[in-house]
Every structure is written in structure tokens, then in C-alpha cells.
Amino acid sequence: MNVNGIDCVGDVEGRTLLSGFLRDRLGLTGTHVGCDTSQCGACVVHVDGVAVKSCTMFAVEADGCEVATIEGQAAPDGTLNAIQQAFQDHHGLQCGFCTPGMVMSAAALLKENPKPSEAEIRDYLEGNICRCTGYHNIVRAILAASGQEVPALAAE
Numbered sequence: 001m002n003v004n005g006i007d008c009v010g011d012v013e014g015r016t017l018l019s020g021f022l023r024d025r026l027g028l029t030g031t032h033v034g035c036d037t038s039q040c041g042a043c044v045v046h047v048d049g050v051a052v053k054s055c056t057m058f059a060v061e062a063d064g065c066e067v068a069t070i071e072g073q074a075a076p077d078g079t080l081n082a083i084q085q086a087f088q089d090h091h092g093l094q095c096g097f098c099t100p101g102m103v104m105s106a107a108a109l110l111k112e113n114p115k116p117s118e119a120e121i122r123d124y125l126e127g128n129i130c131r132c133t134g135y136h137n138i139v140r141a142i143l144a145a146s147g148q149e150v151p152a153l154a155a156e
Contacts, residue, residue, distance in 0.1 A: 001062045003028070004072025012059045018052075019043045021059035022069060030070035030100045034129070041128030044101040044108075045069050051108035053127070070100035073107070083107055083145040090150065092141030094132035101128050106142045115146050 001008055003026060010025050019036075022028045022045070032042035036055050043054040046068040073081050080088065083106050093099040102125065109116060109124045116124065121142050122135070130138065144150045 001065050001067050003067045004069055010059075014058065014060060016059045017055055018045070018047075018057040018059045018062050018067075019054035021062075022054060022067070028069050028071050032097055032100055034097065038127075039129065040098070040101070041105060041125075042098050042101040044104040044128070046104060046108065049111070051105055068104075070103060073103060083110070083142070086141040086145035087138070090137055090141040090144050092134065092138045094130070094134045098128060098130045098132075098134075102130070102138055106138075106145065109142070110146055115148060116142070118143065 003022070008026060010021065012021055012025070017036075019031055019033050022031045023033070031045055031054055033055055034040035034042035038053045038056045041053060044051050045054045046052070047057065047062055048065050073084060075081070083103050087093055087099065087103060092102070105125055105128050109121065113120060113124075118139055121139050125135070125138070140150045
């Protein structure tokens, strides 16, 4: 498979999950595993351009595929992409555990729908859980990343 633009080869047991391969074999620990049951969305990566929960896919299923993880989102010099920068600017993270999955899901959403409404964002993120209940600022960050006006918070 090709991961973040780099060809990767490895032998794995048939039961090895993509999330485990990325984390344990490739050292890409930005792909978080929160539940291992496809409930939380912290492990979202893109496989051939489609957002998938990597804890629900075997590594062998990604053989020959293009895989993108959170580590591949920033520029080579470390400059954040628009979504990552918006998460930083609009406080779209708290503890940070869900953030990689949220960013990867947001990227998939904006690819499908470049100017989503707040309701569409909230609906799309239904499979991503933020244990800190930071959804409001995550939604604001995605609105900002899409180039839309971000409503001011009451305290602003």
C-alpha cells in the first residue's frame, strides 16, 4: 500500500486491522484507537479517497491502496492544512484524542460538499465521538475551513 505518498510493504497476519498496521508497524500513532468497535471515529483514515474507520478494515484489504492518515495532512515543512489550521484557530479540540478522526472526516466531508451547512456538518460527524463535548467549536472550525463565515460565540 501507499501511505501518505510512501510505498509501504509488510507481512501481517490476516486478522491484523489497518489501524494496528498503521500504528504498530508503521509508527503512525496519530490514528487513534478509542473503541476498536467502529463506534468512536478516532481511527478514521482515507483509503483510496474514502473515509473509513481503520478499526473495521483488515490491513490486507488495503493492499494496493492509497492510504492517507492525519500525519500526511500537513505540508512537508509542517505547515498545517486549512482544516488543521481552522481547528487550531477556532479551538476545535480539547483533549485532542478525537481530533485526528475529526480532521480526516472533515476532509472527506469538504471533498463531497465544499460548503456544508451547520446541520450537514453535524450529521456527517455522527460517527465521530468527542468525549469532551467539543462539537460546537469543531463545527465552527469546519465552517471556517470551508471558507464560510463563522458565527461569533456569545462570549466573543
